[in-house]
Amino acid sequence: MPLSLPPAARVGALLNEVDTPALLLDLAAFERNVARMQAAVSGAGLALRPHAKAHKTPAIALAQIAAGAVGVCCQKVSEALPFIAAGVKNIHISNEVGNATKATLLAEAARHAQMSVCADNARQIEWLAAATREAGTKLDVFVEIDIGQKRCGVAGSAEVMRLLDDLAPHGQLRFAGLQAYQGRVQHLRGHQERFEAARRASDRAAVVVAELSKAGVHCETVTGSGTGSVEFDLGSGVYTEIQAGSYVGMDVDYARNEYAGALRFEHALFLACRVMSQGDGTRAVVDAGLKSLAVDTGLPTVWGREADYTIISDEHGTVIPRSGPVPGLDELLLLVPGHCDPTFNLHNELVVFRDDRVEAIWPIAARGLSR
Amino acid sequence: MPLSLPPAARVGALLNEVDTPALLLDLAAFERNVARMQAAVSGAGLALRPHAKAHKTPAIALAQIAAGAVGVCCQKVSEALPFIAAGVKNIHISNEVGNATKATLLAEAARHAQMSVCADNARQIEWLAAATREAGTKLDVFVEIDIGQKRCGVAGSAEVMRLLDDLAPHGQLRFAGLQAYQGRVQHLRGHQERFEAARRASDRAAVVVAELSKAGVHCETVTGSGTGSVEFDLGSGVYTEIQAGSYVGMDVDYARNEYAGALRFEHALFLACRVMSQGDGTRAVVDAGLKSLAVDTGLPTVWGREADYTIISDEHGTVIPRSGPVPGLDELLLLVPGHCDPTFNLHNELVVFRDDRVEAIWPIAARGLSR
Structure with a gap:
């Protein structure tokens, strides 16, 4: 035996x-969390694209989409595959793709779902262009801007404009807007402190959007935010799409934040x-x-x-x-x-x-x- | 597609x-680590039973056994299953089994390999006795003693003797000796500081062994030690079996220890x-x-x-x-x-x-x- x-x-x-x-997973609490976030984001007239890196669970993504989410974010291309297999049709890779191998997998994934990805460097765009040309697929590309995280992302509108020039020759790569995420803001404990930091971050994104607009570049989507800053970002006037993820289950760290109002x-x-x-x-x-x-x-x-x-x-x-x-x-x-x-x-x-x-x-x- | x-x-x-x-895994460095530990432990006349929780990889366990290890340790019963499937015939669960479900799995595992386990409480022995009686299998049981870790384990020889009374009616449960492990010692940085702490821990084990001996109880095996204390424990006169695990791959934490001599x-x-x-x-x-x-x-x-x-x-x-x-x-x-x-x-x-x-x-x- x-x-x-x-x-x-x-x-x-x-x-x-x-x-x-x-x-x-406590299903009743989970369902309330999903409904509460969707109501808040929809109520503000924005789109919700929850981050699937938080849970890595296709059944959760499908529940979020059934509640009104436009799709999900994944942080890596390989992470997206089980969600595609489960029938998720719209996935944003909220991250850069740093070589030809990963660009090839992403271009293949775009046969199965509407895929988008971030870029902050001309070489990434070259890899994406070559891979989609080879696969015969299309991608939406977001330029990531750094709004204070000091991780990925270009500094400002001049750098965005240069990357738009790099994108321009590649018809299969469509400029979809900006990604602007400040992870550290999410975990500031005090409500007022977190509000001010979130506003400083969204103001940096607003400056870039305004400068691009003046130059004739429209940002269809500005995607970002998280569970700790969403209550502020909804009213920022900048974000059109919210990427929060941890709200589905919560944890000790997020519970240490001081919240106010109904969005907890x-x-x-x-x-x-x-x-x-x-x-x-x-x-x-x-x-x-x-x-x-x-x-x-x-x-x-x-x-x-x-x-x-x-x-x-x-x-x-x-x-x-x-x-x-x-x-x-x-x-x-x-x-x-x-x-x-x-x-x-x-x-x-x-x-x-x-x-x-x-x-x-x-x-x-x-x-x-x-x- | x-x-x-x-x-x-x-x-x-x-x-x-x-x-x-x-x-x-750098195979050449791994092979040198495996050979070096085996030579040191064999040279001291002790048995090496490397901890498989460190790597969770059957191919590594088989290489350790081929080099002379007597078997492996696992920290959970479920962890042992892939090693049994890979042909490892002698596995010590270096931990307590805290309920009937886990005792049942362990008793089933004992059909496939020589299994041993720790106990520090009479109820654990009841669960082990019932499960092995049901499965018709045998287990070696080690009483775990606390030598300073303040985690699992009984305090001293009086408590060991009481557990031996609990074991006595169950012929299928054989008293195999003591487990004595002090995890915190492993990560003390200074060579002298670590030596002294390891000696304090092994001295506590030696006292229990001596008291049991005086009462006519022989500890066939005293199992314990780790990558940070093995150089001291080899000469302690107490341990008969070494459970070190991390030495196969090493890490930043263990590399921060100050070592002396050849066993690095x-x-x-x-x-x-x-x-x-x-x-x-x-x-x-x-x-x-x-x-x-x-x-x-x-x-x-x-x-x-x-x-x-x-x-x-x-x-x-x-x-x-x-x-x-x-x-x-x-x-x-x-x-x-x-x-x-x-x-x-x-x-x-x-x-x-x-x-x-x-x-x-x-x-x-x-x-x-x-x-």
């Missing part, structure tokens, strides 16, 4: 029967773990560590318990109660991951539950696809 | 042709990435971030270049040259991961090279198996 690993959960089982560690999101993403040792009896050692939880923004929190997850190692976490008894052996604990995006990237599947029952198992089909 | 992702590398290709990001290991593990943007021209933005590199012990370093990897996000890293020009678009850079174990856990395959040629692609078959 061959030895095989039983599934972590079966549809219809009680949540308490799930084998651990397992990544969980609920924890829908949890890591189920169990106590496998109590050591000398003063602590609960759980079966989820660095291989189940990303800690680049900090440790997870323990959901609904007066307890702290204090020390992490590869496959262990130490949970200390703030009051009351130490959780018992085999006791199920739900953790809120510190950072949702790389935590999704550790797991092959998402156990989706409603109330206390498992409702579905969703493959995290783009896990590990970083090429 | 369906859209599929081409392999990251083909056997025989030049290293420079590998698609990125990709996890690489080489970087064999690298993350290949490429420059996909230069932003405003002052930096190289590479295509490998949090989804390709674990950063719990810090950022990666840039191999063989006067440059620093300074900022990480999900799919980007910012590399700043200390001198000379900014690396060009599409330029290949090799990074040394900050922490090897969770970095292996991000990747599905390992691109194995010798000199400048790809020699094999090894599946990281236990990736994601944390149950």
